[in-house]
Amino acid sequence: MPRRLKHLELHGYKSFAGKTDFIFGAGVSAIVGPNGSGKSNVVDSIRWVLGEQSYSLLRGKKTEDMIFGGSDLRPRAGMAQVTLTFDNSDAWLPIEFTEVAISRRAYRDGENEYLLNGQRVRLRDLNDLMARVGLSERTYTIIGQGLIDTALSLKPEERRSLFEEAAGIGLYRNKREDALKKLEATQRNLDRVLDILTEIKPRLRSLERQAQRAKDFNQVKNDLDEVLKAWYGYHWHRAVEELDQARLQAEQSAIELFGFQTKQDEHDRAVSGLRAQAAGRRAQIAAWRKEADEIRVVNEVLVRELAVGDERLRSLADQRSALLAELPPLEAQRAEQAGRVEAAQAEVQRLSAEAAEA
């Protein structure tokens, strides 16, 4: 099946303000129109969608020139989009789709986007794909106005490159040139290596000795490493054992400490009890002291009262002695008075008897 375009869709690209779809049937397609009707814009759109970066080749100066700039009837567009669809049922494009649609979008801020079957891709990916099938950006696959004249006036070798690129071998020629450049660089490196080899040959014996020394050094170093490993391993092992022991001791000490702490708690509790008891006793002693003071005060009062009583007793005893001393004369007086009373009574009786007789 021959390679062919299926259709080209322009939307907002240059003079194509509205969506315009060119459907390419089998055979040759021709677009006919008067001057300035936009035929070259269609060709530009194909270059553009295939990733062309040279605006002069696209007959413009910048991205904005690719976007519909407005007319008397329509306002300017914000974005231009072109989609070119290839039939790939014979897999001429190295991609697993039977139909391949390549799109490019441009915005007024200068941003360009590339899409492959609706998925965003980098320009480099698109260029690679195109280069692999001979549709790289600068090929002469698209022959614009005036190119035939130019081609006819080219020198034979320039014309050869034109046909080479049109046939899609430009990519391989570039690759060959790259490979040749790499080969040259490798040859230069090889020459340099040979130069170095010649330079170091006289120093070879000394270098050999140095190499042997380096080898010996490595051997000794390896042996030392082994010995050190064994030494450190031994110490490590011992340290681990000591650590285990220390851990065990620490655990025992922790148990003992726990026992001591329990005992100390008990003692603390006992001390607290005793302190409480002592405080009780101290309070009682204070109460007793207070009571003793009070008793002492009472005692002093009593002693004073006793002394006063004694004094009073002594004075009463003195008074009694004085009274007792006064008693005998008074007794004599009482006996005398009693005699007188008796005499008076006898007088009274006699006088009474006389009165009765009278």
Ligand code: ATP
């Ligand atoms: P010729 O046969 O003379 O080459 P043509 O049919 O190829 O003519 P083109 O050169 O493709 O015509 O189209 C030019 C027309 O496209 C001009 O009228 C120009 O104003 C219009 N055009 C170009 N860029 C834009 C744009 N960004 N916005 C609107 N119109 C544009």
